[in-house]
Amino acid sequence: VSVVGPAGFRASGIAAGIKASGVPDMALVCTEDARPASAAAIFTSNRAVAAPVVVSRENLRQTGGLAVGVVLTSGNANAATGRPGVEAARTVCAEVAGSLAVAPEHLLICQTGLIGVPFPVHLVPEAASSLVEGLGCDQGAGERAAEAIMTTDTVRKEALVVADGFSVGGMAKGAAMLAPDMATMLAVLTTDAACDPGTLRDLLRQAGDRTFNAITVDGCTSTNDTVVVLASGQAGPAAPEELAAALETACATLARQMVEDAEGATLVARVYVGGALTDEEAHRAARQVADSLLVKCSLNGGDPYWGRIVSELGSAGVGFELDRVSVSYGGTEVCRLGVAVEHDEAAVASHLAGGHVEISCELGLGDGSGVVLSNDLGYGYLDENRTTS
Amino acid sequence: VSVVGPAGFRASGIAAGIKASGVPDMALVCTEDARPASAAAIFTSNRAVAAPVVVSRENLRQTGGLAVGVVLTSGNANAATGRPGVEAARTVCAEVAGSLAVAPEHLLICQTGLIGVPFPVHLVPEAASSLVEGLGCDQGAGERAAEAIMTTDTVRKEALVVADGFSVGGMAKGAAMLAPDMATMLAVLTTDAACDPGTLRDLLRQAGDRTFNAITVDGCTSTNDTVVVLASGQAGPAAPEELAAALETACATLARQMVEDAEGATLVARVYVGGALTDEEAHRAARQVADSLLVKCSLNGGDPYWGRIVSELGSAGVGFELDRVSVSYGGTEVCRLGVAVEHDEAAVASHLAGGHVEISCELGLGDGSGVVLSNDLGYGYLDENRTTS
Numbered sequence: 185v186s187v188v189g190p191a192g193f194r195a196s197g198i199a200a201g202i203k204a205s206g207v208p209d210m211a212l213v214c215t216e217d218a219r220p221a222s223a224a225a226i227f228t229s230n231r232a233v234a235a236p237v238v239v240s241r242e243n244l245r246q247t248g249g250l251a252v253g254v255v256l257t258s259g260n261a262n263a264a265t266g267r268p269g270v271e272a273a274r275t276v277c278a279e280v281a282g283s284l285a286v287a288p289e290h291l292l293i294c295q296t297g298l299i300g301v302p303f304p305v306h307l308v309p310e311a312a313s314s315l316v317e318g319l320g321c322d323q324g325a326g327e328r329a330a331e332a333i334m335t336t337d338t339v340r341k342e343a344l345v346v347a348d349g350f351s352v353g354g355m356a357k358g359a360a361m362l363a364p365d366m367a368t369m370l371a372v373l374t375t376d377a378a379c380d381p382g383t384l385r386d387l388l389r390q391a392g393d394r395t396f397n398a399i400t401v402d403g404c405t406s407t408n409d410t411v412v413v414l415a416s417g418q419a420g421p422a423a424p425e426e427l428a429a430a431l432e433t434a435c436a437t438l439a440r441q442m443v444e445d446a447e448g449a450t451l452v453a454r455v456y457v458g459g460a461l462t463d464e465e466a467h468r469a470a471r472q473v474a475d476s477l478l479v480k481c482s483l484n485g486g487d488p489y490w491g492r493i494v495s496e497l498g499s500a501g502v503g504f505e506l507d508r509v510s511v512s513y514g515g516t517e518v519c520r521l522g523v524a525v526e527h528d529e530a531a532v533a534s535h536l537a538g539g540h541v542e543i544s545c546e547l548g549l550g551d552g553s554g555v556v557l558s559n560d561l562g563y564g565y566l567d568e569n570r571t572t573s
Numbered sequence: 574v575s576v577v578g579p580a581g582f583r584a585s586g587i588a589a590g591i592k593a594s595g596v597p598d599m600a601l602v603c604t605e606d607a608r609p610a611s612a613a614a615i616f617t618s619n620r621a622v623a624a625p626v627v628v629s630r631e632n633l634r635q636t637g638g639l640a641v642g643v644v645l646t647s648g649n650a651n652a653a654t655g656r657p658g659v660e661a662a663r664t665v666c667a668e669v670a671g672s673l674a675v676a677p678e679h680l681l682i683c684q685t686g687l688i689g690v691p692f693p694v695h696l697v698p699e700a701a702s703s704l705v706e707g708l709g710c711d712q713g714a715g716e717r718a719a720e721a722i723m724t725t726d727t728v729r730k731e732a733l734v735v736a737d738g739f740s741v742g743g744m745a746k747g748a749a750m751l752a753p754d755m756a757t758m759l760a761v762l763t764t765d766a767a768c769d770p771g772t773l774r775d776l777l778r779q780a781g782d783r784t785f786n787a788i789t790v791d792g793c794t795s796t797n798d799t800v801v802v803l804a805s806g807q808a809g810p811a812a813p814e815e816l817a818a819a820l821e822t823a824c825a826t827l828a829r830q831m832v833e834d835a836e837g838a839t840l841v842a843r844v845y846v847g848g849a850l851t852d853e854e855a856h857r858a859a860r861q862v863a864d865s866l867l868v869k870c871s872l873n874g875g876d877p878y879w880g881r882i883v884s885e886l887g888s889a890g891v892g893f894e895l896d897r898v899s900v901s902y903g904g905t906e907v908c909r910l911g912v913a914v915e916h917d918e919a920a921v922a923s924h925l926a927g928g929h930v931e932i933s934c935e936l937g938l939g940d941g942s943g944v945v946l947s948n949d950l951g952y953g954y955l956d957e958n959r960t961t962s
Contacts, residue, residue: 232887232895264883264895266912299880300913407884477866477950478958485959491688494653495796498621506621506653523655524689561866566952569867570874 186326192416197328214253249381448564508548575715581805586717603642638770837953897937
């Protein structure tokens, strides 16, 4: 169930010493034969881009959408590290590429962890050879890679979608600083379907918009967000719509795992908005509700206070008429046409006490709809984020 | 130090029974002689506008900017209450106007509390006469009015600015659902300066933008936000620039009191952004930092993690070049030109341990600057907002 699922990929995960705790912190996902695969990536929209994003963009541009693999490190984001940070990211690519006997620009790089701390580049030469030595196509190798990119994540995040004649595998990390805009967090997807880089990029963008860009944990967009997909082609060409569907399913699985593992959260909330003027407005309104500190507090306390939901819909900057709005929890309508409605309070209480809350809002204005996955705000989020040391 | 400070105003505060706890929940601020004063107001930009906002807008329009006074209730926001809610707000104005022997459209109304709960209009007739009977011009009367509009506020919020020949008084409430956009929370300002309604409106807008619209507690814009100013004219005409300055000082004092009393907060953070392309971009960037859940968590833990500040500046959607950015805490630079800089760590730790944190960000691109007042996110905010019952 991971990046080594599709034919033609190897993976590796080791402890390079970037994390003081000595747990795994460096991963590699690459083609089995070390030959370039079609590659595409989407990157954070944050203008404070981290060094690995700069270097991966450069390399993809230089190769015209080809890559042998992706190196990933955790424990240090290599962001706000200036020129030396960019050099460090290039060194990581060069050292790993040397061990693989490929050109440096054929490697992409993703890094995650603390911002503003110089990257310990002296660890790289030894780590690079261990990383390449550790490569394998077995399930264990995939798991080691997925584990090595975890930071505050409590579980590995992996996916495998088996389609007709090909498959899509993936791994990801992310539990906070999660409010994707164009792209999010770190994720690597692999497929054995053959696909040219341009098409692959279009498919990834579409899948990312519908999955990673439809989750929010805390409204903070990271400096390092990157999603990469590699297509080995070993299974031959796939119908684009089938590849698109499999890719979207794999991304959706990983996105959901991130929300489920969100720092300090006790539940997943699916916020649906229908009846908006456009899909874009529905998505914006759903995100406004999903990001709301007050709504997240209510969810944590199991409080069916829909007034906060209506207030967020009203301040989302979308077409809105209060006397047309309805809100339901788990299918039980609590607000109809803008006012409270008699309802089964026990049913709502029991729904809110479960681990999965469905909030459905109807704006009554048009056909636009959208969904954002979110969660509650618990004491654990504060515990996790009050101090980084 | 309140709304009765300027000549020509009376105030009152009583327990009308809206709050089950029996604490004061209804206030009135009006002219001493029950004659109309120049009046202006700014209202929430939330499209889910509450009934009192609808009625106050109507009345102001009908009178062309005149009002005898403002009735305020707490404990029930009368928002998302439909047509009956609007009728209830009109009844409040009519009953109080009856007791004052003035026309109903000469009263404005502000309400705050829970959203979506029908307003207990049956309490109004008795409350209206008690409210008018309780009117006084003494300090105690002003305090009773300021106390009757509190919800989760832990202290009264009052202001008095004595200028050359006139004065400006004010009271306000607000401790959460505070992210003003055009207007915010409830606030009533009074002045004995003479001023026509049109000028008064311009001056209020300007003062509001620089004060109430430059604070944020939780990024949530309320359905009921209203700021009202009444000018009795008893002190004669004031120079517009002097009235503008006094009004802004009074608003700033009240805005600051709201941030200081923010639910669960342990400190006030002043976020300054300079060197932006425009003042508007500086303000937007400062707000992005001030609203960030992760920055607020760091502040609560006294953690000098500036990486989150840079990340928020980068995702604010404003002109931004990482290698030109500098960040300081309390005057100690921790990030220079986009990277960590050696600094006095003890000085930073001690500054962050105080009750007032100064975060200063320089973007190095232009002359735009802006300030937003905010606070930290503490366990107390969750305690307060997990359940409303």
